Amino acid sequence: MEGEKAKEVENTGFKLWNSRKVANKNGVGILIDKTLKDGVVDVKRQGDRTILVKPVLGDVVLNIISAYAPRVGLNESEKRQFWEDLDGMVRAVATNEKLFIEGDLNGHVGSINADYELAHRGFWYGSRNQVGEDILDFVVTYNLVIANTFFRKRYSHLVTFRSGHRSSQIDFVLIRREVKQACLDCKVIPRESVVPQHNLVVADFRFQICAHRDKHAKIARTKWWKLKGETSKVFRERVFGEDTWSEEDANNMLVKMATCIRKMASELFGVTKGSTGEPKDTWWWTEDI
Secondary structure: OOOOOEEEOOOOOOEEEEOOOOOOOOOOEEEEOOOOHHHEEEEEEEOOOEEEEEEEEOOEEEEEEEEEOOOOOOOHHHHHHHHHHHHHHHHOOOOOOEEEEEEEOOOOOOOOOOOOOOOOOOOOOOOOOHHHHHHHHHHHHOOEEEHHHHOOOOHHHOOOEEEOOEEEOOEEEEEEHHHHHHEEEEEEEEEEEEEOOEEEEEEEEOOOOOOOOOOOOOEOOEOHHHOOHHHHHHHHHHHHHOOOOOOOOHHHHHHHHHHHHHHHHHHHHOEOOOEOOOOOOOOOOOOOO
C-alpha cells in the first residue's frame, strides 16, 4: 500500500517505519536504532494514525506503538475510529511482552489526579478536558501509567507543544504499570523539535536482558520435516495466497515474508514439545520456497 514503507535513513544506520498513505496528511512513524532494526519481527498498521513495530532484544520482546489522535474540531466518527484502532492494537499485544505507546493524543490530563492516582502521579500542569478524561480511562483499562507524570520537572521540561503564546502537554509516553520501575526518567528536551511546534519527549528505560539462552533449555521447533509430497503443495499455495507484501520495499517484504512462512509452517506442520539439541540444517529450502 502506498506510503506503508520501511526505509533506511541515509548515513545513520537507523531505519524508519511509517504509516503515511497520503503525502502531507497525518501519518506516524517509528525510527529504530541500528542495534535493534535487524531484530524487528513484526509491523502492524491501523489506518494512518497508528503503527506498531515489534523488535526483539535477547529475551525481551518490545511492542512500540506510535499514535496521532485527531485534533479538536474533527468529526466524532474519526475520533472514535482512532480509539477503536488503538484499542484493538493494544489488545493484540501479549501480556508478557513490553508495551510502549508514544504520541500526540491531543488531550489534557491536567495536574489533578483524583480517581486516577495509580495511572497519573500528578506531576503535570493545567486542567483536564474531556479528551484527557478519555485518555485516563484508556490508561486505566489497560493497566498502564503515564510516564510523563511520574517525574517532577521544571515548567520548561513539561511543555510538549508550543504555538505562538500557547503551550500545553499533549504528547504522552504510556507504559505498563508493572514496568514503571524500569523507567528511569521521562522529560521534554526544550528547543529540540521533532516536528514543527512539538518538543522532543525522551524516556529512559533499563531492562535486564538475557542475550544467551540456556543450552539445556527446551525449545519448541517447527516440524519442517513434514514439508514433502502433497503437504508441500498445500504449504506453497497457502503462502502464495498470503501475498500481501508485493507492494513493499525489499527489506519490509523480507520481514513480512519470513513472518508469514514461519506462521504458516507452525500451523500446518505443528511444533515439537521442545528439545535441547541444536537446530538441523534447513535441508528443505529450494528455489521454489
